[in-house]
Amino acid sequence: MRLTRKISARLSAHRRSRFAGPAVLLVALLTTGGLYVALSPASAEKTADSTSEIAKGKALFLVGCASCHGKNGEGILTERGNQYGPSLAGVGAAAVDFQVGTGRMPMAQPGSQALRKRVVYTQDEIDALGAFVASLAPGPSVPAADEYEAKTDDPEAVSRGGEFFRTNCTACHNFAGSGGALPQGKFAPSLVGVSEKHLFEAMLTGPQQMPVFSNEVLSPQDKQDIISYLKKNEDTPSYGGFTLGSIGPVAEGMFAWLTLAVVVGAGIWITSQTARSKKTKKGDVA
Ligand code: HEC
Ligand code: HEC
Incomplete structure (x- = not known):
């Protein structure tokens, strides 16, 4: 108690001094000026x-x-x-x-x-x-590089990206991102070989027929995951054979069933043409 009283007594003694006002003003000015100098040059140069x-x-x-x-x-x-x-x-x-x-x-x-x-x-x-x-x-x-760079060795990012891609992009760009036709002679281009930055910017700005996927719709993280997924796909080698344009599992399954039907049909036709089946025709002599 006594100590505080002593300090305040001393302070008020100084406050009464003629120089107290100007001194406080000087300190205040120096602080603001100093802060201004410390903080502003970067932005001033930038402008x-x-x-x-x-x-x-x-x-x-x-x-x-x-x-x-x-x-x-x-x-x-x-x-x-x-x-x-x-x-x-x-x-x-x-x-x-x-x-x-x-x-x-x-x-x-x-x-x-x-x-x-x-x-x-x-x-x-x-x-x-x-x-x-x-x-x-x-x-x-x-966008900055660390926003769009693909993380192809992060399996979680790749699989999340795959989900986002299938819900948001396959309707126009197809399952493998190889593109597809749209009405009125327009088309969604193939996404193979598009740079990571341009992938991000396309989503962000929605060129022409493509919807805008603003950062509220697909967060920057979601976009980066999609990029990781697409780049991972590019790295995955194609094992040859007839890809059917990777149009998707249902269409590819239909193709398998149709092929099967043709093979079975051909088998039935061949067996119906044999000598044995002809023998049983009406009127034939055994
Ligand atoms: C409604 C159809 C539609 C949907 C959905 C769509 N796009 Fe597109 N996209 C297009 C069209 C059309 C273009 C061509 C625009 C142009 O040429 O200016 C395009 C262009 C692009 C390009 C530029 C390719 C290049 O060659 O430069 C990228 C990258 C792209 N889309 C990525 C995506 C991704 C990723 C998604 C999902 C998040 C998506 N798109 C969803 C229609 C679509
Ligand atoms: C011959 C005419 C023509 C010239 C020259 C031209 N543009 Fe375009 N621009 C268009 C048309 C038409 C569109 C809309 C169709 C489209 O998006 O492809 C467009 C679209 C754009 C868009 C997309 C706008 C959006 O909504 O996302 C940008 C950005 C753009 N132009 C920038 C430029 C810049 C920068 C230049 C000069 C280097 C330029 N354009 C030169 C005709 C032109």
């Missing part, structure tokens, strides 16, 4: 960096993309009211990285489906284009 990145992206965009997507990515309508190129507000850097990174964009000419082509931009340029599009409106950003 400077990303401003020039966006400017670079915009320059590339005006040359290669604006003719279809508009100068500010707002989209262009044709006279008949069709989309020449859709608005890119909110599609995010991930969509750009996927579309340009797989060579789909810049589209050669508006058609029914943008196809994979030779990639015409360097990864640096793609990143700049992505930064520009992301600056139009917030959208999904390019």
Whole structure:
């Protein structure tokens, strides 16, 4: 008790001092200033960096993309009211990285489906284009490597991924991920050989006919499991023979039954053609 009283007495003595106010102010200012200096340079540099990145992206965009997507990515309508190129507000850097990174964009000419082509931009340029599009409106950003890298030697991830794949993807991409036809001349491409990053981005951004599997629908972990499953499948050697396009167990089973039916039918037909069966015909002399 006595001690606290002593300390407070001393404190109040100092408080009364002429320099107490300015000293406290100085300490407070130094602390805030120090904290600001310690915390801000990284983000300040980043803004400077990303401003020039966006400017670079915009320059590339005006040359290669604006003719279809508009100068500010707002989209262009044709006279008949069709989309020449859709608005890119909110599609995010991930969509750009996927579309340009797989060579789909810049589209050669508006058609029914943008196809994979030779990639015409360097990864640096793609990143700049992505930064520009992301600056139009917030959208999904390019995933980090540890989010999409396949874990092919984790059997649990692979089997979970297989389940997610069968529920969400086989309807269009088929059981083996080898792709399939869709109405109106469109198709879901084969997933064999697609890079892990592009697999993740396709799910995240849902190109064309494909639904968007946002991180709320399929968590980043679920997506990574699907990638692990697909990559594990690619590693698994094919044991030869007629794969039937791996269309699935029911269809393959039907094929086996049909083959069996043909074999049995042929057997019956052959036996009905023998001399013995002819002998029993009516009117024949024994
Ligand atoms: C000849 C016209 C044309 C050009 C040039 C073009 N695009 Fe496209 N773009 C389209 C059309 C049409 C679509 C919609 C169909 C599709 O998704 O394939 C599209 C779709 C996209 C999408 C997907 C949008 C979404 O909703 O996910 C992105 C991203 C994109 N373009 C970026 C670009 C970038 C970046 C460039 C320049 C490097 C570019 N495009 C050049 C016509 C074009
Ligand atoms: C409703 C049908 C449909 C479903 C369901 C679907 N996709 Fe797709 N997917 C498509 C179509 C159509 C394309 C082609 C889009 C394009 O070319 O722009 C595509 C493209 C892709 C691509 C790009 C391949 C390439 O060659 O670059 C990947 C990767 C992909 N899908 C993965 C998946 C995964 C993984 C799932 C399940 C989580 C899935 N898709 C579910 C229709 C579908």
